[in-house]
Amino acid sequence: MTILIAVFGLFHPQLLTVRPATASPVRVVEPAAKELRATAELRTGMKIEGDFVLAVPGKIERRFQGRLDVRQGKGELIAVLEADLERAVAAVVAAEMPASFAEEARKAQAIVARSWYIASRGRHGDFDFCDTTHCQVFKEPATAAYPPLAIRYRGEAFAPLYxxxxxxxxxxxxxxxxxxxxxxxxxxxxxxxxxxxxxxxxxxxxxxxxxxxxxxxxxxxxxxxxxxxxxxxxxxxxxxxxxxxxxxxxxxxxxxxxxxxxxxxxxxxxxxxxxxxxxxxxxxxxxxxx
Ligand SMILES: [Zn+2]
Ligand SMILES: [Zn+2]
Structure with a gap:
């Protein structure tokens, strides 16, 4: 399952750039298939995929993995990441719980974060989630694997608060x-x-x-x-x-x-x-x- 997370909305980006995070190039899916090996500016309508560093120059940069498409918002660009659910869950656990926390607590947080994502899809209309405390804090990619479990009440998924x-x-x-x-x-x-x-x-x-x-x-x-x-x-x-x-x-x-x-x-x-x-x-x- 994948989810759509709009990233960097807090920075109201006018300009977005991307560069490969590893030796592998970033693939441009739209407007025309090509590969990016150096820093490039992203324009409205572009879709890219790979393991990349996205930046609002001078403000923030972060590494992401997945597909990203750039949409035109009101006076700003909207960067929407199509992220794998399990990667997003791992990223939430990494952002929400210090590494010093016990492993079973981190597993519990993963179950809660996953349940929240599953039950709250479509929260923003054009995309599912933002990357702030309004939804769930989502930062660096993380790869920890957690058991694929979710919480239900009376058989239904719900968005557990924490x-x-x-x-x-x-x-x-x-x-x-x-x-x-x-x-x-x-x-x-x-x-x-x-x-x-x-x-x-x-x-x-x-x-x-x-x-x-x-x-x-x-x-x-x-x-x-x-x-x-x-x-x-x-x-x-x-x-x-x-x-x-x-x-x-x-x-x-x-x-x-x-x-x-x-x-x-x-x-x-x-x-x-x-x-x-x-x-x-x-x-x-x-x-x-x-
Ligand atoms: Zn939100
Ligand atoms: Zn307490």
């Missing part, structure tokens, strides 16, 4: 005001050693937190206005102190589903990937892909 660190207990949709999909998330205890944090807010920001504590919508709004780390997680208590509030919390991210830190902690205590998945997504089944 976060960096739940702070000791995961959250539900009701806790955070999120409404992600068909799967009802549970609060489960987590064995991680969560990082504690403290933030102070006043005025409208403080009012928003007090009105809807633990709301993911409020957390994201504060992140947009004040910086992504404004309110690190939804696991916190609020204390009023004269004209401001003090928010003391633990963890990072929305807190629903698999907790990456907790998965690592479980794996270090001997849990296998399937056990980790069962723990964070109660009432689901893991099965092969069909």
């Amino acid at each position: 976060s960096a660190s739940c702070g000791g207990e995961t959250k539900t949709e009701a806790d955070t005001g999120m409404n992600p999909d068909a799967y009802p998330y549970f609060r489960v205890a987590c064995a991680e050693h969560a990082e504690a944090w403290e933030r102070r807010f006043h005025g409208d920001d403080a009012a928003a937190i007090q009105r809807q504590p633990h709301s993911e919508r409020v957390r994201l709004a504060l992140g947009r206005a004040l910086g992504w780390d404004a309110l690190p997680s939804n696991n916190y208590i609020v204390a009023v102190q004269s004209d401001e509030i003090v928010v003391k919390g633990k963890g990072r991210g929305h807190g629903l589903g698999l907790c990456q830190q907790g998965a690592d902690a479980m794996a270090r205590q001997g849990a296998m990937a399937a056990r980790i998945i069962e723990h964070f997504y109660p009432n689901t089944r893991i099965s092969g892909m069909r």
Whole structure:
């Protein structure tokens, strides 16, 4: 199975270049079959394939493998990579989990990432996914092979949510005001050693937190206005102190589903990937892909 991932959208590319990543040339499929052995500019309508380094000159470059086609967006080029699903899964695991994390935690992350991709195809209309946290972070190619398993709830694939660190207990949709999909998330205890944090807010920001504590919508709004780390997680208590509030919390991210830190902690205590998945997504089944 292949998926279409638009890469570098964050950089609003006006110019894209490509060069071979290895001694093998990059093949141009359209407009006319030929081989590129040096850096070349990509134009709208071009399709290439191979193992290559794509660049927005002066901003970013990254190695990719697969087919890439260049489309015209509104005032920018859109680079759409047709990636092999298993390579994309490996890339997500590499981007989402440090190499120091235990292997069974990385396997659990692979099952979650694959399930998310399978259940969320077509998210962007003209292509399936972007390469940012809006979809799943996708960076360097990775080749690690993980068992081809996916999570199902009542027999259906769903897009499992996960976060960096739940702070000791995961959250539900009701806790955070999120409404992600068909799967009802549970609060489960987590064995991680969560990082504690403290933030102070006043005025409208403080009012928003007090009105809807633990709301993911409020957390994201504060992140947009004040910086992504404004309110690190939804696991916190609020204390009023004269004209401001003090928010003391633990963890990072929305807190629903698999907790990456907790998965690592479980794996270090001997849990296998399937056990980790069962723990964070109660009432689901893991099965092969069909
Ligand atoms: Zn996206
Ligand atoms: Zn946790």
